[in-house]
Amino acid sequence: MAEATQPRSVIARIEKAHEESIWSIAWTRETNTVITGSLDETAKCWAVSDTGLTSKNVFDRHDLGVISVSAENSGNFFATSALDCTIRIFDLVKGAPVRAIDAGPVEAWTVSFSPDGNHVASGSQAGHVNVWDAHSGEKVQTFEPRGTNKFTTSVAYNNGSGDQIACGAMDGAVSVFDVATSKLLHKLEGHGMPVRALCFLPENRMLLTASDDMRINLWDVTQGQLVGTMTGHTSWVLALSASPEGRYFASGASDRRVKIWDLGSRQCVQTFDGHTDQVWGVAYSPDGGRLVSCGEDGCIQMYKV
Numbered sequence: 001m002a003e004a005t006q007p008r009s010v011i012a013r014i015e016k017a018h019e020e021s022i023w024s025i026a027w028t029r030e031t032n033t034v035i036t037g038s039l040d041e042t043a044k045c046w047a048v049s050d051t052g053l054t055s056k057n058v059f060d061r062h063d064l065g066v067i068s069v070s071a072e073n074s075g076n077f078f079a080t081s082a083l084d085c086t087i088r089i090f091d092l093v094k095g096a097p098v099r100a101i102d103a104g105p106v107e108a109w110t111v112s113f114s115p116d117g118n119h120v121a122s123g124s125q126a127g128h129v130n131v132w133d134a135h136s137g138e139k140v141q142t143f144e145p146r147g148t149n150k151f152t153t154s155v156a157y158n159n160g161s162g163d164q165i166a167c168g169a170m171d172g173a174v175s176v177f178d179v180a181t182s183k184l185l186h187k188l189e190g191h192g193m194p195v196r197a198l199c200f201l202p203e204n205r206m207l208l209t210a211s212d213d214m215r216i217n218l219w220d221v222t223q224g225q226l227v228g229t230m231t232g233h234t235s236w237v238l239a240l241s242a243s244p245e246g247r248y249f250a251s252g253a254s255d256r257r258v259k260i261w262d263l264g265s266r267q268c269v270q271t272f273d274g275h276t277d278q279v280w281g282v283a284y285s286p287d288g289g290r291l292v293s294c295g296e297d298g299c300i301q302m303y304k305v
Contacts, residue, residue, distance in 0.1 A: 010274055012052030014300040022294035024068045025281035028075030031092060034292055035078050039065030043080050045092060052302055057095040061088055068110040072117035079120045081111040087120060089134055101137045112155045115162040123152030129167050145175040146184060158200040166207055168195025174209050176221050186224035190217045196238050202246040210237035216251060230261060232268045239281045243288040250291050252279030258293045260305055274301050
């Protein structure tokens with residue numbers, strides 16, 4: 001299928017979904033809810049319908065802007081990190097805060113909930129990854145990439161067993177760790193600029209990484225090898241999300257565009273316009289039929305894919 005720009009595939013657009021920029025978005029698996037985090041210091045959850053999104057709850061416990069949101073697989077709980085150096089966990093079903101973790105100065109950036117809901121991982125500006133017990137709030141593990149103390153800009157658990165963590169750094173390096181042993185499995189060096197987004201594909205053997213160098217790399221994390229590079233964005237690539245079946249993935253970038261990519265051909269097959277500023281987040285629906293994006297313009301868009 002040739003690449004096409006298809007504005008008619010935009011199902012809904014919510015202007016001023018937050019009062020300021022929206023830096024992160026997630027779509028829960030089981031509860032089918034969209035969660036957003038904004039520099040207006042709030043996280044919101046959105047009820048999903050066939051025609052769009054409706055604001056359901058506002059969570060406003062942070063003192064500074066929310067950088068990242070992540071939901072565990074059941075969709076009952078989600079975590080946020082913010083510029084106030086705290087990680088917060090919320091009960092999505094009850095619409096209530098559960099726990100606050102004081103991570104300490106520059107110790108919490110992007111967050112990733114473990115698939116089983118027991119742990120939350122967060123990147124550090126000192127260059128490592130901290131893991132927190134989601135029930136007690138205690139720090140239980142630290143992963144330290146070798147040869148770098150560069151700001152960790154992205155973190156992700158693999159989606160199935162949660163037995164690996166990957167992180168991207170400001171210097172372009174990507175590290176993959178074994179969770180059980182804390183061992184560094186691979187140092188992946190294929191980007192020359194900050195890696196602001198990464199995600200495992202559903203089968204877990206493959207990892208996507210996106211960088212300010214405008215490239216998206218595909219890695220075999222079993223062998224630690226680069227198996228493909230995709231280009232098409234004209235500015236920093238800031239967001240990634242893999243479709244549930246692993247055939248496609250979406251990207252968002254500073255060029256204000258959202259793109260859909262076919263992993264088999266490694267080609268862009270669809271491009272969406274509409275955002276008026278950089279796109280910070282993208283997330284697939286649990287059935288893979290829809291996609292949401294958020295951006296610096298404070299807008300959320302939903303697409304039929």
